[in-house]
Amino acid sequence: MxxxxxxxxxxxxxxxxxxxxxxxxxxxxxxxxxxxxxxxxxxxxxxxxxxxxxxxxxxxxxxxxxxxxxxxxxxxxxxxxxxxxxxDISPANAQEEGQALRWSFWTMTEIERDALTVLMHRMAMPAEQRKPELADAAEGRLKAPLRVLEQALQRQHAQGQAHLGADRFTVTDVCVASVVNWVRPAESLMHAYPAVSEWLHQCVNRAAHHSARKLGR
Ligand SMILES: N[C@@H](CCC(=O)N[C@@H](CS)C(=O)NCC(=O)O)C(=O)O
The missing domain is CATH 3.40.30.10 (Glutaredoxin)
Structure with a gap:
C-alpha cells in the first residue's frame, strides 16, 4: 500500500x-x-x-x-x-463525523471564495496588482459566516473545549483553519472575532502544520 x-x-x-x-x-x-x-x-x-x-x-x-x-x-x-x-484527529463517532462533514462543506460554500480574495488582495499578489476594494467587499461578506464560527467556538469554550468539532483537535479543525488562515491579513475581522483568532492561532501553530508547510512552496 x-x-x-x-x-x-x-x-x-x-x-x-x-x-x-x-x-x-x-x-x-x-x-x-x-x-x-x-x-x-x-x-x-x-x-x-x-x-x-x-x-x-x-x-x-x-x-x-x-x-x-x-x-x-x-x-x-x-x-x-x-x-x-x-x-487521533479522525472522527470517532457519528457526532464527530457530522461535525467534520458540515464544517468542511460550510467552509467551501460559505467562506472559501471570499477568504481567497482577502488573501490575494491583501497579501499574496504583488502590491501594484491588488485591489483593496475587492478585499473590502469580501471582508464585508465574511462577517456573517465568521460570526457563526465565532459563536460555535464560544459555545465550545463555555464547555471547556478549545476545538471546533470535538473535545480534541480533529480533521474538522484542519479543514476549517486551513481556509480561515487566508483571512488572517484582515486584521479588523480577526479583532472582531477573538475566539476565531485564538483558535486559528492554536491550530496553525501545531507542529504538524509547521512540518506540512515545509512541503513545497
Ligand atoms: N475546489 C478545488 C480547487 C482546487 C484548485 O483550484 N487548486 C489550485 C491550487 S490551490 C490549482 O490547482 N490551480 C491550478 C490550475 O487550476 O491549473 C479543491 O478544493 O481542491
Whole structure:
C-alpha cells in the first residue's frame, strides 16, 4: 500500500498534507506546483481531469483510489487511515463525523471564495496588482459566516473545549483553519472575532502544520 499526495503546501494541498502529517502517515509527496503547466499534463489529467492540485492516490490491495477536491482528500485520509479512537484527529463517532462533514462543506460554500480574495488582495499578489476594494467587499461578506464560527467556538469554550468539532483537535479543525488562515491579513475581522483568532492561532501553530508547510512552496 502507498499514498501519494500531489501539490505544494502553499496551495489547497496543505489540507491533505496537514491531515496526513497529523495522522503520522507514511506518504509520498509529489511536489507539484499549480503554475507552469504541471497540472495540465496528460499524466496528471488522468489523475485529476480538473487539472487542479491537490489529488491523493491511494494504492491499495483492492485497487487504486483516486481522490481530488482538497476537503475530500483530507476527510478521506482521516476516514480511511484514522484510528477513530477518540485520540487521533479522525472522527470517532457519528457526532464527530457530522461535525467534520458540515464544517468542511460550510467552509467551501460559505467562506472559501471570499477568504481567497482577502488573501490575494491583501497579501499574496504583488502590491501594484491588488485591489483593496475587492478585499473590502469580501471582508464585508465574511462577517456573517465568521460570526457563526465565532459563536460555535464560544459555545465550545463555555464547555471547556478549545476545538471546533470535538473535545480534541480533529480533521474538522484542519479543514476549517486551513481556509480561515487566508483571512488572517484582515486584521479588523480577526479583532472582531477573538475566539476565531485564538483558535486559528492554536491550530496553525501545531507542529504538524509547521512540518506540512515545509512541503513545497
Ligand atoms: N475546489 C478545488 C480547487 C482546487 C484548485 O483550484 N487548486 C489550485 C491550487 S490551490 C490549482 O490547482 N490551480 C491550478 C490550475 O487550476 O491549473 C479543491 O478544493 O481542491
Amino acid at each position: 502507498s499514498i501519494r499526495i500531489y501539490g505544494i503546501a502553499a496551495s489547497r494541498a496543505i489540507r491533505p498534507l496537514w491531515t496526513a502529517t497529523e495522522l503520522g502517515l507514511d506518504f509520498e509527496h509529489v511536489n507539484m506546483p499549480y503554475v507552469g503547466g504541471a497540472t495540465r499534463t496528460p499524466e496528471f489529467l488522468a489523475i485529476n481531469p480538473n487539472g487542479h492540485i491537490p489529488a491523493v492516490v491511494d494504492v491499495r490491495p483492492e485497487g487504486e483510489v483516486v481522490v481530488w477536491e482538497s476537503m475530500a482528500c483530507a476527510l478521506y485520509l482521516a476516514r480511511v487511515y484514522g484510528r477513530a479512537d477518540g485520540v
